[in-house]
Amino acid sequence: MLNRRNFLTAATGVAAAAGLAACAKEDGSTTASSSGGGSKAITLGFSQVGSESGWRTANSDSVKSAAKEAGYTLKFSDAQQKQENQISAIRNYIAQKVDVIAFSPVVVTGWDAVLKEAKAAKIPVVLTDRSVETSDDSLFVTLVGSDFTDEGRRAAKILEKVLEKAGHKGPVKIAQLEGTTGAAPAIERAKGFKEVMDADHADDWKIVVSQTGDFTRAGGKQVMAAFLQSNPDIDVLFAHNDDMGIGAIQAIEAAGKKPGKDILIVTVDGVKDGFVAMSEGKINAIVECNPLLGPQLMEVVKKVHNGTVNTAARVALRAGLPLAVLPGGTLNHFAYDLGVEDVRDLARALRQGDAVRVDVGRYSCGGQQGIFLNTCSVGVYPELVRERERWAHRVGGWPAGVLAALRVLRTGRHPLEAEFQGRTRPLWLLFAGNGTYHRMGVASGRRRDLADGQLDVRVVHGGRRPAARLLAAALAGPLTRSPAHAAVQVGRLRLDQVAPGTLLAYDGEVIEVEGRVTLEKLPEALTVYRPIAGY
Template identity: 50%
Template sequence: MKKLFYLLFGLVLILLLQSCTSRVEAPAPSPALDSEAPPAISEWLKSSASNVNPGKTITLGFSQLGSESAWRLANTASVQDAAAESGIRLIMRNAEQSQSKQFEALRSFIEMKVDVIAIAPVVESGWEDILLEIKQAGIPVVILDRSVDVKDSSLFVTTIGSNLYEEGVRAGKYLLDLMRSQPGPIRIAELQGTKGSTPSIQRGEGFRSIIKARKDMVITQSAPADFTEEKGREVMRTFLEVPEDERPQVLFAHNDDMALGAIESIEEAGLRPGVDIIVISVDGSRKALQQLAAGKVNAVVECNPLLGPQLMQTAKEIMAGRTLPKRMVPPEDVFTQERAAQEISKRKF
């Protein structure tokens, strides 16, 4: 009897356990770590990854031509400040007015595999070979401030900087208007910048294209003064070592620093700059506008050095694969004595 009881009890217990087990859900199997996602999900992941900005820091190699003037120092500071603000890594090399040093810097940028190269060229000529090296390395190039004379314009992406020819044109137009009632002959002295540089070539050409309208306006003296105050002072001193009837009545200086040096030499000679000799300059530095307000300079054609923000934006556009215009020119002005005082406080260099 006891055996029968234990047998029945065992059968009931087995039935109860099976019933309970049938109500428990089996756990979902864990996917293997190396298993592939279903095709639809895999494609979605690839699509999403292609739209994600990896946040790569852009490295910009910048070959600055020198530190010869207040304009150049302001240009350098603008590039440095804009790079810091935009999060771009800047590697800058100062060529100290040497094209060979620029070539050395550019080859070092190639070795570093920078993302973009910017060049402020010392002179216009001699760039074909080095730019071809950079192109073959797959690095895009931006020309800053000046120009390069190359047959193949695909060697660089774009140029950022002033219309230097137009600056010479504006200087010439100002002089024609100022001297419209002055009988000739009118003798003009010209302080050029670095020989063979874009500003020296184009500002001179633009100026001459306008003054040729008057045959009695003649450039009687012209010499390079390297865009520096010291050389401007030195060359102007030699310009004034002539008989009085050969002395220039007008000075056209290709930048402010040379004009400021020349003013000192004019005063040393017992003459009044801005009165005995008309002084026209290019750049728009604070010091030049102060002399403009004091009546020692008659006009200053603006050349904007603050190109840093535009350069950084250009680097970002290039890295994003966007198409850019071949030339980008910032807005600029002409400052006269009447406007000088109100403009001085606005100058950043």
């Protein structure tokens, strides 16, 4: 039994683990198919900063298409570059009780109040593209975006090469077109550029004029025209995005100068029109900032919504703390096998200090290493699951399994070649459970002993009639016993000669592996709360 002091420490550890899980113009909501087998689609509320540039348009398109592909219900709003509009949109999402809120903040500060409202409503918030400054880092889960400071540094470094190529000698007078005042990319790109300038060019580079162009072409044109009136001998323009640079080109040409020659130009983003201008010699260099963040955002939204058992367990293991697990999302299987069916079960275990030690699975491949509490697989299983979930709500679980296998086969996928138990053989997949699974059937079994020291390994061979084997495995499910499977319980196994690009999935995460892959048990490595009585 754990004492009260241990309980308080454990509660802190669980909170840390959760923290790591990492007047608007309404465009309406886009509802796509549910991504779970008959489960409710995730509803994502997304507030976009605006539509000020080609980069932003591509970013919005990426978010919309990725949400549709993921099967999420997307509620999208355009804040028209006004913070009050974003705050209003976020409050609307809170009132609508969306599952997750994501937004690209127009400025860095001023978000604490509305983020506290989201936290109080138990709606996780994910930042995209831009960061914020808050009094409490737990008000948002993570940021999906670029390192703007590094982009500023790279712009300065590439300017060195541009100047050298142009044969420029002597002092360099620089005009800077800043992004929206108070916005993270404007602040951080300027900071990174100045870092390099101060460190390496304090004697010869000077920013003679700097002003916001609000990330727009119109703003870039207007401000650059004013720059040329006050500073006609500018050598270089550093624009915080392509669109301002393109607007500045118009002003430079109107003043009778040649952009890219009379005034050297470095921008950030990499949108189509920017590359066109560069191909024409009007922009000298562009620092890329990829706008296609939609797929990464949807993956983060999925993890945030489902909960990430792996993240919590890793924190608990590192800190030597007991883990408290509530059923929900990907935590379900582990929590149920612990006997935690609902919050009352967990509360009873916490009050009484009831805890046990359980095994943890570990995978390693080259320099990669990680743990799994539920399952780990190598091969086409992630693709089968993805396709099965896409179709299950439409046609039912059994037909969806067949359809998933057929679609994987149609892509031309072949069984992977790997050495297993001393023999090189084709494998569609190798599936390892952290502990022995019981209760056969289409549905996943339950584990009765989470400290049995065993990996429950099921292998689907790709030998004779590989397509039939994959179809049979898809129908039966990897945690059942069937003629399509070979089953063995071991404490450790090794796969050799795994082909590059092979997928390894663990507790809902997916990585690529190659060469030697080792799966093993860490006996009784993790302490977890669970109700003892009646279990």
